[in-house]
Amino acid sequence: MDITILGSGGCMIIPKPLCRCRVCSQARKKGGHYQRTGPSVFIHDENILIDTPAEISYQLNRSGIEKINYLLFTHLDPDHVEGFRAVEQIALDFRTWQSYEGKCIKLVLPEELFDRIGNIHSCYGPVIDFYLSSGFVDSVSYNKCISLGSIQITAIPVDRGNQTAFIYVIEKNLRKMVYAPCDIKPFPENRKEVFDADLLIIQPGMFETGLKHDFKYPDDHISRKTLYTFDETLRLAQRINAKKILFTHIEEYWNRSYDDYKELEKQFDNVRFAYDGLRVSI
Numbered sequence: 033m034d035i036t037i038l039g040s041g042g043c044m045i046i047p048k049p050l051c052r053c054r055v056c057s058q059a060r061k062k063g064g065h066y067q068r069t070g071p072s073v074f075i076h077d078e079n080i081l082i083d084t085p086a087e088i089s090y091q092l093n094r095s096g097i098e099k100i101n102y103l104l105f106t107h108l109d110p111d112h113v114e115g116f117r118a119v120e121q122i123a124l125d126f127r128t129w130q131s132y133e134g135k136c137i138k139l140v141l142p143e144e145l146f147d148r149i150g151n152i153h154s155c156y157g158p159v160i161d162f163y164l165s166s167g168f169v170d171s172v173s174y175n176k177c178i179s180l181g182s183i184q185i186t187a188i189p190v191d192r193g194n195q196t197a198f199i200y201v202i203e204k205n206l207r208k209m210v211y212a213p214c215d216i217k218p219f220p221e222n223r224k225e226v227f228d229a230d231l232l233i234i235q236p237g238m239f240e241t242g243l244k245h246d247f248k249y250p251d252d253h254i255s256r257k258t259l260y261t262f263d264e265t266l267r268l269a270q271r272i273n274a275k276k277i278l279f280t281h282i283e284e285y286w287n288r289s290y291d292d293y294k295e296l297e298k299q300f301d302n303v304r305f306a307y308d309g310l311r312v313s314i
């Protein structure tokens with residue numbers, strides 16, 4: 033399985049607009065791996081795109097990707113769906129206002145997300161209705177598992193009350209990747225499918241030291257309800273026996289640069305921090 037991390041950033045891209053902090057200033061100056069756009073990943077084997085952050089069109093252009101067969105969403109939070117209109121940018125034939133032949137993307141969603149996708153609106157109504165009627169996407173919903181060509185996808189829900197987020201277990205030829213970028217607490221450790229991944233792609237969780245403004249998270253801070261700490265995430269990865277860990281969804285407010293993560297990686301044998309455009313074979 034071959035994947036590209038199209039975007040390694042989180043809710044906040046780096047550089048954060050107008051921000052003059054050390055990390056953002058350096059990213060603005062050096063570019064390259066120092067910049068991070070919103071969270072998304074591409075699986076080359078079957079041309080599968082997971083999530084569409086605001087920068088997705090730019091990410092696709094710089095990646096050299098030529099075709100998308102399937103689009104998946106981990107959940108429908110803005111940092112993962114803001115760029116959904118890329119399907120229109122990709123497919124629109126100006127002569128007919130319908131899709132060019134062969135450009136229609138199959139939107140593949142677990143039932144719970146399929147039921148909610150209509151909540152993403154423009155002022156004219158649910159955007160999905162427009163994309164479907166224009167032929168930019170067609171859609172399929174599934175329960176738990178689906179095969180996309182040579183790739184098997186298992187969608188594992190994270191129990192977050194009225195929010196609905198999924199972790200994807202992605203398998204091909206006995207190789208397994210677990211993609212868990214965002215809204216992963218409480219991690220579904222009761223599901224055997226998340227164990228023994230060849231690669232776990234996961235958010236690093238909360239860093240408690242070295243933050244901007246010397247901020248320290250109080251014990252009752254709201255972020256503790258939604259995020260594991262970095263140490264907890266490492267222990268979680270160990271418990272589920274991930275062979276390799278790739279951290280993504282890396283927030284600007286962790287106040288760490290590409291160089292800082294490179295340095296941190298040296299403490300571990302099986303840990304990497306993603307950067308935009310990183311290609312990995314599993």
Ligand SMILES: [Zn+2]
Pocket residue numbers: 047048051052053054055056057284
């Ligand atoms: Zn900044």
Ligand SMILES: [Zn+2]
Pocket residue numbers: 042043071109111112213214215281
């Ligand atoms: Zn997110």
